[in-house]
Amino acid sequence: MHTLFLHSKIWRNAVIASALCLAGGLASAQNCAATIESDDALRFTPEKIEIPLACKTFMVTLKHTGRLPKLAMGHNWVLAKLSDLDGVARTGMLAGADHNYVDPKDTRVLAHTGVVGGGESTSVTFDMEKLVPGERYGFVCTFAGHSPVMRGVITLK
């Protein structure tokens, strides 16, 4: 009777300990990842991502919460220096749909997702060594005609 009680107590503590451990793991994973929503109204939500400098890699998930198909209202997520956003949008336009509106030869593109349509999502993980503290970075959708309005800012913390 006593042994049984002791065992159940050990089990309970083990379960609590592993639950705490799991929560800790999830918390640190969340710090190095962000989800950005996009829609049929050319919006990125949020328009700002904070990236901890402690992260070795960072994952961005792009969700398209709209209904329009990829050909009409596709979105991608392209990371570059703020001062390079217009440039990568231009070369992306020229690269066209076959290249997901990203020129593979444009080295100003630091990371990018593919293009998604309504109801779809995609993600990209990039190495934080690509980002230099003190530099200003942003993101943009380079799908035809979207770059003037679909853009956001990255803050390194």
Ligand SMILES: [Cu+2]
């Ligand atoms: Cu777009």
